[in-house]
Amino acid sequence: LIKLVGVWKTYRMGELDVHALRDVSLEVARGEFIAIMGASGSGKTTLMNILGCLDRPSSGSYWLDGEEVSRMSADKRAMIRNRKIGFVFQNFNLLPRTSALENVAMPLSYTASHLTEKEARRRAKEVLERVGLGDRLHHEPSQLSGGQQQRVAIARALVNKPPLLLADEPTGNLDSKTGEEVLELFQELNREEGVTVVLVTHDPHVASHAERIIYIHDGQIVEDLPRLHS
Amino acid sequence: LIKLVGVWKTYRMGELDVHALRDVSLEVARGEFIAIMGASGSGKTTLMNILGCLDRPSSGSYWLDGEEVSRMSADKRAMIRNRKIGFVFQNFNLLPRTSALENVAMPLSYTASHLTEKEARRRAKEVLERVGLGDRLHHEPSQLSGGQQQRVAIARALVNKPPLLLADEPTGNLDSKTGEEVLELFQELNREEGVTVVLVTHDPHVASHAERIIYIHDGQIVEDLPRLHS
Numbered sequence: 001l002i003k004l005v006g007v008w009k010t011y012r013m014g015e016l017d018v019h020a021l022r023d024v025s026l027e028v029a030r031g032e033f034i035a036i037m038g039a040s041g042s043g044k045t046t047l048m049n050i051l052g053c054l055d056r057p058s059s060g061s062y063w064l065d066g067e068e069v070s071r072m073s074a075d076k077r078a079m080i081r082n083r084k085i086g087f088v089f090q091n092f093n094l095l096p097r098t099s100a101l102e103n104v105a106m107p108l109s110y111t112a113s114h115l116t117e118k119e120a121r122r123r124a125k126e127v128l129e130r131v132g133l134g135d136r137l138h139h140e141p142s143q144l145s146g147g148q149q150q151r152v153a154i155a156r157a158l159v160n161k162p163p164l165l166l167a168d169e170p171t172g173n174l175d176s177k178t179g180e181e182v183l184e185l186f187q188e189l190n191r192e193e194g195v196t197v198v199l200v201t202h203d204p205h206v207a208s209h210a211e212r213i214i215y216i217h218d219g220q221i222v223e224d225l226p227r228l229h230s
Numbered sequence: 231l232i233k234l235v236g237v238w239k240t241y242r243m244g245e246l247d248v249h250a251l252r253d254v255s256l257e258v259a260r261g262e263f264i265a266i267m268g269a270s271g272s273g274k275t276t277l278m279n280i281l282g283c284l285d286r287p288s289s290g291s292y293w294l295d296g297e298e299v300s301r302m303s304a305d306k307r308a309m310i311r312n313r314k315i316g317f318v319f320q321n322f323n324l325l326p327r328t329s330a331l332e333n334v335a336m337p338l339s340y341t342a343s344h345l346t347e348k349e350a351r352r353r354a355k356e357v358l359e360r361v362g363l364g365d366r367l368h369h370e371p372s373q374l375s376g377g378q379q380q381r382v383a384i385a386r387a388l389v390n391k392p393p394l395l396l397a398d399e400p401t402g403n404l405d406s407k408t409g410e411e412v413l414e415l416f417q418e419l420n421r422e423e424g425v426t427v428v429l430v431t432h433d434p435h436v437a438s439h440a441e442r443i444i445y446i447h448d449g450q451i452v453e454d455l456p457r458l459h460s
């Protein structure tokens with residue numbers, strides 16, 4: 001499903017270059033559940049933004065589902081994102097002044113435009129109930145706790161059952177019980193719907209839910225191991 | 231230093247009332263290092279916003295350093311915040327389009343206005359180096375990773391050495407090594423400068439750095455225990 005070859009991402013800051021990713025190559029098969037770990041600033045979000053077609057490499061290639069996407073136009077990449085990728089952002093990126101329900105229903109207007117507004121809202125409600133927010137449907141982001149906002153972001157990424165789920169530290173604001181429920185939901189989608197999951201985390205316990213763990217250090221992949229079965 | 235008596239915080243949402251805090255009473259002595267834990271949505275940030283004089287209780291009282299602050303005007307509370315409280319926000323609240331260095335130097339213009347701009351920037355630089363961001367001084371928030379932004383927020387809260395440090399999930403975006411360095415810095419300020427620390431966390435390992443742990447559930451304090459010494 002995913003094939004990165006020789007990807008670099010460099011930011012020019014005046015005379016300095018910041019190499020956020022250096023010569024990254026990675027393959028992920030359909031249906032895998034992988035975790036990405038590494039120190040703060042090591043390049044995980046940069047990698048996720050490239051995988052999610054939100055950003056382009058400075059050099060190197062990215063094949064997603066058989067198409068080379070890194071040189072496509074912004075419009076084409078947006079279409080691919082809407083149809084194929086669910087993204088849980090590290091900083092949530094929810095629409096302010098918009099209820100949890102409407103935030104979660106939004107992707108359906110791109111991908112499932114055959115649904116009536118009523119059906120879209122019903123599906124959004126189901127996913128929100130799944131992450132424990134059935135009693136917060138009409139709250140706006142500013143009326144939600146940090147972990148509740150994170151769960152709205154998770155629900156929004158899942159509502160159109162995308163083939164690829166990219167989750168950037170999705171449990172960072174959740175207590176262990178709530179976090180566990182979210183991870184079990186990801187595992188269920190992976191096992192039962194074949195959703196490919198790529199999850200960035202700082203927490204080894206969260207990473208243990210994946211079958212393969214990739215370690216990034218200073219923009220390079222330094223380890224790529226199957227999880228140790230306990 | 232801190233005395234809350236019978237504090238309630240209620241949000242009116244149409245016909246429903248959301249009781250974010252219910253009859254909360256709490257005392258924290260000067261120089262203590264306490265952790266607050268509880269499920270997502272249980273009321274931790276609401277409690278921190280009241281302790282930080284950013285918000286007022288719906289009913290009940292709050293004595294900070296001998297003054298009853300809950301009924302003071304917004305201006306008076308802002309003055310108290312600037313002089314006495316360092317706050318690490320769950321969502322960072324950094325100024326966009328402003329470098330890490332300037333974000334961190336900002337509180338000094340209120341509290342240490344005798345410093346020249348050069349001295350203020352030097353002090354900001356020292357704190358940023360302390361949290362491992364010496365090579366990111368001139369990056370703006372959008373040019374920083376999630377954990378780097380979190381560390382800028384931490385540095386800003388510490389730069390004027392406030393007597394009370396309130397930190398709302400300050401390690402949520404940090405890998406364990408970087409998180410440990412931040413917690414050791416808090417412990418050092420607590421031991422050597424007598425800074426009173428109130429830290430919200432979902433991570434029991436983080437909470438173990440405190441000497442007392444308070445558990446919140448559905449807006450109420452349900453446990454208040456000294457840490458088990460291991």
Ligand SMILES: Nc1ncnc2c1ncn2[C@@H]1O[C@H](COP(=O)(O)OP(=O)(O)OP(=O)(O)O)[C@@H](O)[C@H]1O
Binds near residue numbers: 241277
């Ligand atoms: N402005 C508001 N209007 C209505 N309800 C609110 C508002 N702000 C917060 N709430 C509700 O109050 C409750 C407590 O919120 P709070 O942010 O204190 O939780 P928290 O313990 O910090 O959670 P987390 O661990 O997820 O950050 C939540 O259920 C939230 O939905």
Ligand SMILES: Nc1ncnc2c1ncn2[C@@H]1O[C@H](COP(=O)(O)OP(=O)(O)OP(=O)(O)O)[C@@H](O)[C@H]1O
Binds near residue numbers: 018020038377378
């Ligand atoms: N627009 C930018 N300009 C310059 N440098 C940047 C920019 N965006 C990111 N960086 C730098 O690239 C590096 C990698 O950032 P990235 O966000 O990928 O880290 P991360 O692994 O996700 O970290 P965290 O765990 O803290 O979220 C960081 O050192 C960061 O300062």
Ligand SMILES: [Mg+2]
Binds near residue numbers: 045168375376377
């Ligand atoms: Mg990141």
Ligand SMILES: [Mg+2]
Binds near residue numbers: 274398
């Ligand atoms: Mg909170």
